[in-house]
Amino acid sequence: MxxxxxxxxxxxxxxxxxxxxxxxxxxxxxxxxxxxxxxxxxxxxxxxxxxxxxxxxxxxxxxxxxxxxxxxxxxxxxxxxxxxxxxxxxxxxxxxxxxxxxxxxxxxxxxxxxxxxxxxFTNYGTGHNGTKDQAVEALLVQNERRVEGSPSLPLTVVEDGGTLGFAVVGEDGAVTAGTAEQPLSAQDDATVQDGRATEVPGYAVVDREQILERQDEVTDLRVPVSDDPEDGSIRTTDARTGYVYTSVLEYDAASDTITDTSTGVTYTPNDDGQFEAADGSTLAVGWRVPVGFDNFVTAFSDGRYAQPFLKILVWTFVFAIGSVVTTFLLGLFLAIVFNDTRLRGRRVYRTLMILPYAVPGFLAALLWSGLLNTRFGYVNQVLLGGAEIPWLTDPFLAKLSVLAVNLWLGFPYMFLICTGALQSLPSDVMEAARIDGAGRWRTWRSITLPLLLVATAPLLISSFAFNFNNFTLIYMLTGGGPRFADASVPLGHTDILISMVYSISGVDGSATKDFGLASALSIVIFVIVGGISALAFRSTRKFEEIN
Amino acid sequence: MRRSILLAAALTTTLALGACSSGGSGDETTDEPSGESSSTASGGSLTIWVDETRQDAVTDAAQSFEDETGTAVDVVLKNFDEIRADFLAQVPTGEGPDITVGAHDWLGELTTNGVVAPLELGDTAAGFEDVSLAAFTQDGQVYGLPYAIENIALIRNTALADEAPATWDDAIAAGEAAGTKFPILVQSDGDKGDPYTHYPFQTSFGAPVFEQNEDGSYTSELAMGGPEGQAYAEWLGEQGAAGNLSQDTTYDIAVEAFKNGESPFIVGGPWMIESFEGLDLSIDPVPAAGDQPAQPFVGVQGFYLSAESDDAIVANDFLVNYMSTEDAQVALYEAGGRPPALTAAADTAAADDPIVAGFREVGADAVPMPSIPEMASVWSFWGVTEAAIVNGADPVSSWDKMIEDIQSAMDA
Incomplete structure (x- = not known):
């Protein structure tokens, strides 16, 4: 377009x-x-x-x-x-x-x-959603465990010369306090009010306002319970209550590795944007990395996709070309019929013809999928007297229905542009043809049609490109179904390339999301459509030479 | 003259362009006011994504939170269908919300992408229904504050059938005795099928989708193959042939038929109830088709906390200490009509509405819908195969191929 x-x-x-x-x-x-x-x-x-x-x-x-x-x-x-x-x-x-x-x-x-x-060229998708820092942070947080059966401790955020610390009230009512470097120690002189420490000698209590200004510091703070790391550390998420946690994973920034403290396994970052252990096992959260041509290789080497891909490619061409040809022929036919000045009430007919064009495409497709329902659809129930014809669930009929619905949706556009082109044809050329003794058919074939094509060929090409990627119609009408019975991937007989990309990328929720693969396939489609359009435009120049 | 018109047109276009580029950064500008107020009021600020059914209830809770703590809360209305993808895309950029509403079955994808932070509910955890917390738990950590539980059950039109059927065959017999057009309505969706609605029948044959650990969490080991699954597939084929199940009975058709009294039974959830005004309804357990109890899926709605929240303390405070109160949960129930996840609030809701009580009773025996990422591979084959079998495909071979396909999609 x-x-x-x-x-x-x-x-x-x-x-x-x-x-x-x-x-x-x-x-x-x-x-x-x-x-x-x-x-x-x-x-x-x-x-x-x-x-x-x-x-x-x-x-x-x-x-x-x-x-x-x-x-x-x-x-x-x-x-x-x-x-x-x-x-x-x-x-x-x-x-x-x-x-x-x-x-x-x-x-x-x-x-x-x-x-x-x-x-x-990246592996953006489920499991590779953000940056490496975010992945490390997520892994560490996800693998902290509250010590089983540990109590929830009323907590006060305190400060020791700029260093934040926690003061907690234990189950026995005793107050302990500490900072990240200093494990909890007993504070016998502390004041407790309503079960919460309000004054701790040696520490200044941090008020709510300051806590909120230093939220990251507070949530990141881990105050060790004792000198033994096995005992875990106190952390808080709301600055009101503390819990004892132990962390399973530990990140070492210097060597860029994560160690599982419960098994001793060390994970190092690999080229796929994940932490990988020596035995090949990986940690769940990864990050986005460039992967070169991997996505393109996957798109064409996955055996499960090879056969359906070929079928879908063929059907995409059939659908796009078929849609353009049928809509153009019907539109042209109607344009010629309604271009005859002898016809009365032309304006009314023309307005009626354009009506399907005025209905939004996605709505019309949805409407038609209801009309064509096998048991309850209007077409079968009323028009065909209760026949149960599987319009949208039989592979061949579904393709036919898709083309028919697209014909209904698309002919008004072709009708419009053909009417416009017919009305702007120069009458002197027609007259010259008549004087030269050309018959009706001969005039139409040698004069009208070529001149019409000069005006409409670019629009036909853009119509092809549009239908090649006519996702709305397929998605709303059949959803790509009926499924291939012999394939092992969730693709169907009426899927076109773009709806295949939608389904493989997992954006519809039927597979894990892989935006990298989807983008790679989109580029392949872009190259196909762009190449065909460029070739077609080049060959339409010969029409223009007629002028 | 002609030139100045053109110039004006060109400038207007440039102007529109400028407007467009500011539109492109619209998501950021919505955050702006809250960002400013955090520095002035220094009470922190929160951005919460909600959909329209929850908007009023959350806004009320946010207001009381605001009054009490001085935190500016910005409640942003989003389309529920878009929240999951937008949350995944925006949290890593730092532009996402602090809190969002969501469904528990997103959990696997959200944790794999590291966009949600665990919550520590502490003692408030005891107040919630077990199944709601189990649904939001992964590897022993809770990732969401549940607020509503929903599950399907058998909705019975008491004018057409006066007692609850114990088995599928009873239901069919009662439906036929009632002389209605459909003995029972089980919705499907064309050749895409509807495994969610059919799941209780599948579990009644002892073929749950995944193996469960002792604590109720799911492993990634498929459990619906084997003789149990094949028995279920054969049952689907028989019922399809008998006309009791059909892939053409979509949600709209099923609800319309039940509303018009064309069937005494429909398998469905609380979201259908408002369509059935004027009918005298009873909520019963889904009748078992096999020899085991029919367990529907439970879906739990809740609030997730962003992993990249700049105001994590305020967000935690809001969720754990405000949204978990009975008042807040009852307000959410009144706004959305879904049974609350907080036991005390659920008791209140059930006490004044027998329909809620009915669904809650059925939900007590239900199982959480798996939230592990592998579930995505299951959905894409499951419903289609069921629909094909109902439509006449060979049950056992279709079912076995489905299991193979799911397994290979999971391994890929």
Whole structure:
């Protein structure tokens, strides 16, 4: 879809560039007449608009700064500077027209494609969700165990010259206090009020406000119960109650290893972004690492996917080409019929024809899946008098239904563009053909159709690209089903490549998520669609030579 | 003239672009006010993700927490279906919430990705129903504060059947005696099937999905293969052939039929009840099809704590000391209609609503839905195979192939 738009943007830019030089030459004699220098109403309007843009831009940059989003900050700053330069310089006339478009292209197309490309070379997915530091932290926290049967201890956060510590009241009412370096020691002179220590000699009690300012320090603090690490340490999550914990895993930052204290096994980080022991066992939480072409290799080497992939690839082409051909033929036929001036009430018919186009696609697909239900659907129940035809659950019929529903959804679009193209055909050529003695059929085949194709071929190509990735229809109508009975992966007869990617990536919850693999497959699809579109556009040039 | 119009158009577009790029950082800007207030009020600040059914109840609890502690609480409304993926994606960036609502079966994925922090409920743990805590427990650690328990049961239209059936055959006989269109309604979903609703029948043949440890947690060892599973598969085939089960009976169709009195029984959960206004209902255990008790899955709703929360102490305080109170849990029950997880609150709720009491009674014998990451591989084959068998596929060979496929997906 985007390609035709780009072409038109380019032509606009080109044509505007063409008629600029003469004017500019005229202006060189009168430098003050430049749009950028004259202080007329146009300039003031520009100034006001640019002020608004700048205000918004500065707001975005500032928000990005306060949120530490430096990527957004850099891009919005660059766009802002570029906008100001472009609209206040005299030399960038073409850019004045295309800058907004370029900006959109950058944000919504190039960034998305580049990010997908980046993810395709990482192992982003379940188990590799964040950074290594986060993984280490999660592993340590998940593997701390409260000592079984240990009491919950009313806790007070205390401070000893800037070092945080805990004072807890034991089950016997005795107060003990300590810091990370100093194991708990008895504090006989401490004051206890309502079961909680309120004053501890040698320590200053930290008030709630300060605790909240130093939350990370408090939650990270572990006060050993005694000199023996086996006894565990006190920690708190709410700064009100402490519990005795022992940790199973210990991280050594110097050697970058994690040791399981209960078994003595040492885990070292491996290339897949996980901690791995000598025997090959790994710890559950990993992190995101670049994996090179691994995802692409997996996409094509997994034996379970090989056979369904081929079937799905074929069906994707059948579906995309079939959809374009059927919708175009029906749309063209109807356009020709309703283009006949002898037909009365053409406007009413035309409006009716466009109705399916006005219904949102996902809604219509959902509606049709209800209509085609085997036992309760309107089609079987009412139209076919109670027949139980498995429209969506038989492999062949399901494919037919998908094509039929897409025909219903898609023909109004083709009808519209064909009507438009037919009405703009030059009548002189037709007249010339008639004078030359060409019959109706001959005129249609040699004049009308080629001229029609010049106008519609780019739209047919974009329609192909659209249907190649028509995820909504498949997802809403059949969900890819019926499943392949002979395959061992959750894929079905009406799955197209993009819905296959959705299912393999696990975004639908039917498998563990693998965004890396999904991105790699998306790039493969991008290459297929892009390649076919480029080839097709090249071959449509021969239509244009007719002109 | 023409040029100035174009210029204006171009500038407006640039302006829109600027607006868009600020829209892109929308998630961050919502956090902004709370971030500022934390430095001024220094009572800390919390961001909580909720869906609309829980919004009011959580906002009320947040308000009282705010009044008492001076902490600014920002309750953000999210679509429940999006919370899981957004939480996974945003917590590692540091932009996620401190607390989110969620279902217990997300637990395996959330811990594998290291985005949730364990909670220490301390003495408050004793106040919760055992099954609700077990559902949020992994490797001996609790990761969520449960607030609601939901499970399916047999909903009976007392005008059409005056006593609870003990077995599946009784139910069919009673349904046929009632002379309604369907003897019993068990929802499915086309060729995707609905293993959640069919699970009690599967357990009645002694074929639970995974082996369980002594403490009730699941191992990753499949338990639904073997002769028990095959017996269940054969039963599915027989009932499909007899027309008692059908893959075409979707949720909407089943609920509509029951509402219109076309069947005395429907297998379903508390979320159906409001569709059945005007009917006199009784909640009974799901009738066993095999020779063992029919145990439905229990789903537990709760609150998760982000592993990257900057205000972990406040968040813990809020969850452990405020959301676990009877008032808060009853308020959540009144807002969402799901039986509370706190025993005292559940007693209150059950006392004034026999429907809640009925579901709770059935839920007492139920098992938590597995939350281990391997479960994802099971779902994708399970329902489809069941639907195919009901639709006439060979039961035993289909079932065995499903077990193989699940095993190979788990090993992959």
């Amino acid at each position: 985007s390609s035709p738009q780009v072409t038109s943007a380019a032509t606009t830019a080109g044509s505007s560039g063409d008629d600029v030089p003469p004017r500019r030459r005229g202006r060189t004699s009168r430098p003050d007449a430049s749009h950028a220098r004259s202080y007329g109403p146009g300039f003031i309007a520009k100034l006001v608009l640019m002020a608004v843009v700048d205000a918004l831009g500065v707001y975005v940059v500032w928000s990005a700064w306060t949120q530490d989003s430096y990527g957004i900050l850099a891009v919005s700053l660059a766009l802002l500077v570029a906008a100001n330069w472009v609209y206040f310089t005299r030399r960038a006339l073409a850019l004045k027209y295309i800058l907004p478009g370029l900006g959109f292209l950058l944000v919504f197309q190039i960034f998305v494609v580049a990010y997908t490309g980046y993810v395709a």
